[in-house]
Amino acid sequence: MNSALQTLLFGLAASLCWGSGDFTGGLASRRANASTVVMGAYAIGFVLLLVLALLWREAFPSTQDLLWGGLSGLAGAIGLIAFYSALSLGRMGIVAPLSAVITAALPVLFGAITEGAPNLLQLGGFLLAIIAIVLISRPERSQGRPVGLGLALIAGCGFGCFFILISRVSPTATFWPLAMARLTSVLLLVAVLLIRRQPLLPKKAVTPLLLLAGSLDAIGNAFFVLAAHSGRLDVASVLSSLYPAATVILATFILHERVTRIQGFGIALALVAVPLISL
Incomplete structure (x- = not known):
């Protein structure tokens, strides 16, 4: 299997896992505090990654790889806190698409600088994919004043920096740096919850969902690292950023939520973008 195909498959696998995880976490957030749900899910992810590192007998990474992992975890947690804070202001129709575009765009710019510009077909695929992400993330109607834009920018930068930082780990290191990333995320989220005087532990009823x-x-994080190591960072990042499509599709089939025309068009664009990006 060539590296381009590996990047395609791993990137799409990451988007599928992340989108499914967001759907499941969203169900849990309907029954418990959202911040507590995220912290609990991250803690479970840390334990799982630690177990996988031991089962795979992955060599303990260098200090540099652990540092990249820790920094990526902080970036991701900051992005998540900013994202939820922006959503709480009630302008999801602007916050979600704006943060999604920045999340996808930052690794593309970084990849162009460090690895050279992609070919024209891939650039076209990137453009279609970013438009698709915006359309899929955008609800049918959006009301209210455009507030929370600064927080949306911070969220997008945080998520985009997570992609960039975690891709810097050595090709031989996967689970240990990701476990470090989750550990730093959990520690930061615990500090935020304590400052806000919110509960740390979610309700037992949501444990299976967590x-x-x-x-x-x-x-999904592991698949993204594999995608970034097997090919270009920009290709891996844009493909992985298509995860909202999986969330929307699951909500349609399981919760019978209606896919809007805008979202349907976005999913169609994503299907066109994938083969272009893989060329």
């Missing part, structure tokens, strides 16, 4: 959400998120 186990599934945390596991899918951790496995």
Whole structure:
């Protein structure tokens, strides 16, 4: 299997896992505090990644790889806190698409600088994919004043920096740096919850959903690292960023939520973008 195909498959696998994890975490957030749900899912992901590192007998990484992992975890947690804070202001129709575009765009720019510009077909695929992410993330109607834009920018930068930082780990290191990333994320989220005087432990009723959400998120992270190591960072990042499509599709089939015309068009664009990106 050539490296381009590996990047394609691993990137799409990451988007599928992340989208499914977001769907499962969303179900849990309907029954418990969202911040507590995220912290619990991240803690489960940390344990799973630690177990996988031991089962795979992965060599303990260098200090540099652990540092990259820790920094990526901090970036991801900061992005998540900013994202939820922006959503709490009630303008999801702007916050979600804006943060999604920045999340995908930053690794593309970084990849162009470090690895050279992609070919024209891939650039076209990137453009279609970013438009698809915006459309899929955008609800049918959006009301209210455009507030929370600064937080949306921070969220997108945090998520984009997570992609860039975690891709810097050595090709021989996967689970240990990701476990470090989850550990730093959990520690930061615990500090935020304590400052806000919110509960640390979610309700027992959502434990099965948390186990599934945390596991899918951790496995998605592993697939992304494999995608970034097997090919270009920009290709891996854009393909992995298509995860909202999986969330929307699961919500349609399981919760019978209606896919809007905008979201349907976004999913169609994503299907066109994938083969272009893989060329």
